[in-house]
Amino acid sequence: MDAVSPLLACTLPAEADGERVFAEPWEAKAFAMIVTLAQAGHFSWAEWVECFSKEVAAATAVETAGGMPKTYYAQWLDAAEKLLVGKGLTSAAQLAAKRFAVGAVGSMHVSR
Numbered sequence: 623m624d625a626v627s628p629l630l631a632c633t634l635p636a637e638a639d640g641e642r643v644f645a646e647p648w649e650a651k652a653f654a655m656i657v658t659l660a661q662a663g664h665f666s667w668a669e670w671v672e673c674f675s676k677e678v679a680a681a682t683a684v685e686t687a688g689g690m691p692k693t694y695y696a697q698w699l700d701a702a703e704k705l706l707v708g709k710g711l712t713s714a715a716q717l718a719a720k721r722f723a724v725g726a727v728g729s730m731h732v733s734r
Contacts, residue, residue, distance in 0.1 A: 649695040656702055665709055673708075674701040 644650040660667050677700050681691035692700065706712045 645695075649698075652695060652699050652702060656698070659706075659711070664711060665705060670701075670705060673705045674698065677701040677704075 644653070656670060659665065660670055674697070677692075677697040681697050685691040691697075703712075703717055707714055707717070
């Protein structure tokens with residue numbers, strides 16, 4: 623994790639004392655999943671940064687246009703789903719089925 627940590631420290635929301643913040647348990651899980659998959663070689667950290675940066679840019683555009691942008695970890699999860707589907711590690715159908723199984727049915731975080 624040493625090669626990844628400096629990059630993450632720059633992008634994670636933090637409290638005033640510098641501690642990383644996870645408002646909900648799923649945020650920590652989504653974070654850990656991406657770090658673990660990158661470390662396992664399923665994608666490079668540069669690929670992750672590129673994918674996540676697109677989500678951040680999209681949220682920034684929404685906010686600039688006066689809309690309500692997705693939260694940081696909603697952006698993180700959307701990027702994760704797109705990258706995992708793009709890499710063939712899962713499918714949009716598998717993601718939708720998992721959401722249905724846990725009762726999280728809807729458009730939020732289902733890859734398009």
